[in-house]
Amino acid sequence: MYFKIKSEAQEALKKAVNQLDCEFEDEIKLEFPPNPELGDLASTVSFQLAKHLRKAPNLIAPELVEKTELPEIFEKVEATGPYVNFFINHDIFAKQLLDSVNEDYGQLDKVYEKIILEHTSANPNGPLHIGHIRNSILGDSLRRLLTMAGREVDTQYYVNDMGRQLAMIVFGMEELGLKLEDQPSEKIDHKVGELYFKVNQILKEDDSLSDVVDATIRKYEGGPSELDEKFEYAVNSCLEGVKETLKRMNIIHDAFVWEGQFVRTGIVDKITQELYEIGYARKEDVLYLDLTEYDIDKHLVLRRADGTSLYSTRDIAYHIYKCKKCDKVLDIFGSDHKLAAKQVSIALEILEVTEPNDDKMEVIFYEFITLPEGSMSTRRGVFISVDELMDEAVSRAKEEITSRRPDLDEATIDEIAEDIGIGAIRYYIARLSPEKHITFKWDEALSFERGCASIQYAHARACKLLKKAQEKNGIDLDNIVVEDNWSLDDIEKELVKLIAKFPSLIEDSANIKRVHPVAQYCQDLAGAFNRFYKAEQVIGSDVENARLILVEKARITLRNALDILGVNAPEMM
Structure with missing residues (x-):
């Protein structure tokens, strides 16, 4: 509007x-x-x-x-x-606005731009942990935002199937006789992580075994062998568990792209050879990219002394692959990847895949997330997995719901607690700009007065009010008409103006590729609705139709805004 x-x-x-x-x-x-x-x-x-x-x-x-x-x-x-x-003129404006808000409110016209958005891309050597979750939530929320802003977005998870960590897992299964099914955890990605941890400890005790791991990497990278099945088994086992975790967090990728394909098809060899022939790659003990003329002193190593490639080399190949398939490449990386991302970007310029200073590639860097000391521990004391984080959030939410709503049955409480717990994590992380460090505080995240639960509660309140009107008066929201005598007061004007801002908020947020303005908007809209709810009589008022329609349109807008953040909007709390 x-x-x-x-x-x-x-x-x-x-x-x-x-x-x-x-x-x-x-x-x-x-x-x-x-x-x-x-x-x-x-x-x-x-x-x-x-x-x-x-x-x-x-x-x-x-x-x-x-x-x-x-x-x-x-x-x-x-x-x-x-x-x-x-x-x-708010009387005219409000009626026109309410007519324009439908179930898809906020969806902008199609923009002919295809974006490949890479996020999460955690190594397949164990479950996702708290260090990964901000990447996943930012990436998925951006995908939702950009899609609502009319872009075509393809989300990808880059699978590191050729890294040393995975080779250690395969070495553990092949040479040490370790089996995934023998690990104590129930979830498969946790079993992979436990096996990896054991191998790591064994290698620390016997350095000579590192040579066998190196030989495993060379053999796998060298071409088809009996190791292929073992590597695929290890990767797919871990990804099975990772996908379960992401699904519970309301995150789904369009594609999982294995980096090994860029080695096996000869693309990595072609790239390194081209960089060598045009004079940027130098060979001493290793093959490296000399970027001193770009004011980068640290060399980008392309091949080890034994001839095997590095993650950075394969990452260049992957970015070439992405650039050929879209209008814009968007990556979500931790702030510790700034140098590596710059090196890859310059390599693409040298290879003339991109032009200097163009906007074909963009990286969003984020700072890290931590938990306060002692607020939560793990069974192994190694790291805090996302599964444990979600279990803890849902458990705390369930305790709160049970105390507030003893009238609800356990199945209903479980469903609401899941929405609140997962929503709390997603919202708490999305609400701050990626440049800011986050310390995850449970009392803030799960607050029914200030956190995501307070926003979800506003939606549930709207649903309860509309249900009451339908049950009491048989109101059909699709067929009622706004009264001619409706003249908005200041509280109604505030709510109407916020609803009206939603499409322009989406456009502005998509242009800067940030989701935290959407999180703030959710808080503002919920606050305006709650003030309206407390101050205005709806059912039985002289302008009951108008106010019921306003409640319905506020509900739709709040639900759609929360959906951008991947947060469910429960109808009951």
Whole structure:
């Protein structure tokens, strides 16, 4: 709706500008004023015109106001200093808005841009742990946001099947007689992690066994052998458990791309040879990429002394693969990957896959997430897995729901607790910009007053109110009409304006590729709805239809906003 009124305000200002004696073809800018007393939309066009008219902006604004023919949707337009401020006629605006909000509200028109978004991509040597979860949540939430903003998004998990860690697992099974089924955990990815931990301990005690692991890597990378089945078994076993974890967290990838394919098809050899022939790759004990002319002192090693490739080499091949299949490559990496990402980016420029300073590739770096000391422990004392994090969150949520709603049966409590627990993790991580470090605090994450649960509770409240109206009065929301005498008060105006901002929020957030503004919007919308819920009579009021429709549209908007964050909106709490 704000797209529409922005367009009308821009058109009215454009006609007013045309009446001034100047040539002006720039886009007329509009923004939301920081204070609602200054209007609903404000334009800085006077600043843009100042150089053309050779006049101070505060003198231009009154002239524009005088010449502006006001569209019906606006109540008035005023000049406040250099700003031109538009005030919406909320009675007209609200009715038009409520008519425009449907089940898909927020879905923008198709943008012809295909994005390959890589996220998570954890090594297949154990379960996902707390160090991975921010990557997964940022990546999946971005996928949802960009899809709602009209982009075509393909999410990929890059599987490191040729790394040393996996070779250690295969070595453990082949040479040490360790078996996954003998490990104590029930979940398969945890069994893989336990086996890897045991092999790691054995290698620490006997350095000579490292040579056997190195030989295992060379044999697997060298081509088809009897090891292939063992490597695939280890990888697929771990991924089976990882996929279960991601699914519970409401995360699904479109594709799992194995890095081994880039070695087996000869692409890695072709790339290293090309870099050597054009003079950027140097060979001493190892083959490395010399990037000193790009002000990077650390060399990018392409091949070890024994001829095997490194993750970085295969990563270059993978990024070439992605660049050929989309308009934009988007990666989610931890902040410790900044140097590696820069090296890969420069390698692609050298190979002329990308152009310098173009926007074909973009990386979103995030800081890490930790738990306060002593707030949670693991059975093994090695790391905190995402499975344990989810179990703990759901358990705490269940305890809270049980104390608040002793009338509910256990199955219902379990379902609600799952929504609240998983939602708490996703929301708590998504609410901060990726550049900020997160310390995960349970009392904040699971707060029914401030956390995600408070937002989910607003949705449940709306559902309860609508159900009550349907049961009491047989209300059919699809066939009721807003009363002619509905004149909005300040609380209703606040809620209507927030609902109206949702599509423009999606566009703005997608353009900067950040999801934390959506999380803040959810909190703001839930707060506005709760104020409306407490202050206004709905059922039995003179404008019952209008307020019921407003409740329904707020519910839809809140549900769709939460869905961008991968958070379920329960109908009961």
